[in-house]
Amino acid sequence: MSATAQQKQPAEREFFIATPEEIRAGRVTDVYFERTKQILDARAIDKQVVLEARVKKLPYGDWGLFCGAAELVHLLEGQPLDLWALPEGTRFAAHEPTLLIGCNYRQFAVYETALLGLLCQASGIATKAARCVIAAEGRPVWSFGVRRLHPAIAPMIDRSAFIGGCQGVSCVLAAELLGEEAVGTVPHALILILGDSASATLAFDEIIDKRVKRVALVDTFGDEKFETLENAELLSGNIYAVRLDTPSSRRGDMLEIAREIRWELDIHGYQQVKIFISGGLDEELIPTLNPVADGYGVGTAISNARVIDFALDIVEIEGDPTAKRGKESGAKQLYLCEKCGQRSVRLFNDELKSCPTCSGPVQPQLVQFLAQGRRVRELESAQEVRRRVLAQLTPER
Numbered sequence: 001m002s003a004t005a006q007q008k009q010p011a012e013r014e015f016f017i018a019t020p021e022e023i024r025a026g027r028v029t030d031v032y033f034e035r036t037k038q039i040l041d042a043r044a045i046d047k048q049v050v051l052e053a054r055v056k057k058l059p060y061g062d063w064g065l066f067c068g069a070a071e072l073v074h075l076l077e078g079q080p081l082d083l084w085a086l087p088e089g090t091r092f093a094a095h096e097p098t099l100l101i102g103c104n105y106r107q108f109a110v111y112e113t114a115l116l117g118l119l120c121q122a123s124g125i126a127t128k129a130a131r132c133v134i135a136a137e138g139r140p141v142w143s144f145g146v147r148r149l150h151p152a153i154a155p156m157i158d159r160s161a162f163i164g165g166c167q168g169v170s171c172v173l174a175a176e177l178l179g180e181e182a183v184g185t186v187p188h189a190l191i192l193i194l195g196d197s198a199s200a201t202l203a204f205d206e207i208i209d210k211r212v213k214r215v216a217l218v219d220t221f222g223d224e225k226f227e228t229l230e231n232a233e234l235l236s237g238n239i240y241a242v243r244l245d246t247p248s249s250r251r252g253d254m255l256e257i258a259r260e261i262r263w264e265l266d267i268h269g270y271q272q273v274k275i276f277i278s279g280g281l282d283e284e285l286i287p288t289l290n291p292v293a294d295g296y297g298v299g300t301a302i303s304n305a306r307v308i309d310f311a312l313d314i315v316e317i318e319g320d321p322t323a324k325r326g327k328e329s330g331a332k333q334l335y336l337c338e339k340c341g342q343r344s345v346r347l348f349n350d351e352l353k354s355c356p357t358c359s360g361p362v363q364p365q366l367v368q369f370l371a372q373g374r375r376v377r378e379l380e381s382a383q384e385v386r387r388r389v390l391a392q393l394t395p396e397r
């Protein structure tokens with residue numbers, strides 16, 4: 001930029017977010033795509049290309065969960081292009097094709113930035129959620145972390161976490177958009193304002209809808225063990241669980257604290273009362289607490305999960321396989337063997353009929369969502385996607 005570049009008057013905005021209309025108009029774009037379009041427009045260059053999204057390196061382990069396709073459909077619907085992608089909740093590995101777009105490049109260029117942003121973040125969150133769910137070995141994991149990120153994206157965060165296998169989400173709006181009940185207990189603030197944990201538990205029991213499970217928070221003022229017993233006695237054992245939200249300063253003792261609470265609950269006749277743990281949890285910490293915890297609230301580890309670095313590259317121009325160095329050219333399909341699980345990548349027009357390893361039946365994984373901008377596939381509900389994700393995760397338990 002030159003020093004003489006004219007400074008524009010900044011536009012005023014209450015919240016620094018792009019509107020859905022601006023995103024769909026291609027305004028959330030890196031300027032180099034806009035300039036590319038300007039040049040192609042000036043020269044009237046209409047090249048039909050195929051773009052492919054794939055990942056070179058995954059942030060967690062050797063697989064990712066594909067998430068964000070529903071928003072991609074809403075971004076690109078009505079544009080003159082074809083969109084093929086993995087269905088949401090599909091597992092993929094590095095170097096596998098996950099998405100294909102057939103388009104006139106000058107018409108598509110300004111959407112690349114938004115497309116990658118939608119895909120990279122949602123897939124990162126869903127993947128991390130799934131890893132926490134696996135770590136919990138069947139115990140429920142709830143998404144409690146929207147407070148760490150911009151509120152405008154809370155519904156996306158919680159939807160991705162839910163798709164990744166979380167049993168519920170804490171954000172009221174996100175839960176409403178998912179068609180789920182929001183999940184939560186009581187904050188430390190309520191206990192501080194009412195004076196003690198017992199008053200908060202009694203007030204909750206008196207005022208809050210009886211369908212909401214009673215979960216007492218037991219680490220605000222006193223010892224977790226004594227607050228647990230006090231709360232259990234208050235409601236005559238009619239509490240569903242206690243929640244430990246002990247700060248990281250006591251993290252080393254968490255397992256022992258929880259064990260002690262379990263012991264005291266059991267010998268006082270409260271065997272049915274569960275122990276939930278929250279506060280700075282992640283996939284490494286969860287397995288260490290599994291011997292005694294019955295469920296987890298996970299915050300930042302899921303909501304601020306590392307993004308998955310999808311790259312979108314041209315692999316075909318006017319029907320000819322063409323790609324930059326380091327990328328394999330040609331539009332490709334990913335096949336999964338239904339019998340042995342073998343994964344095979346083939347050129348799109350070189351259909352794989354059976355598994356090269358076991359001759360079993362194979363399923364193409366990339367499915368068409370848009371044909372010349374027209375939707376040709378129903379979008380699944382988050383519940384349907386989540387069910388499929390959990391079915392994929394189960395064998396790893």
Ligand SMILES: [Zn+2]
Pocket residue numbers: 337338339340341342355356357358359360
């Ligand atoms: Zn096979």
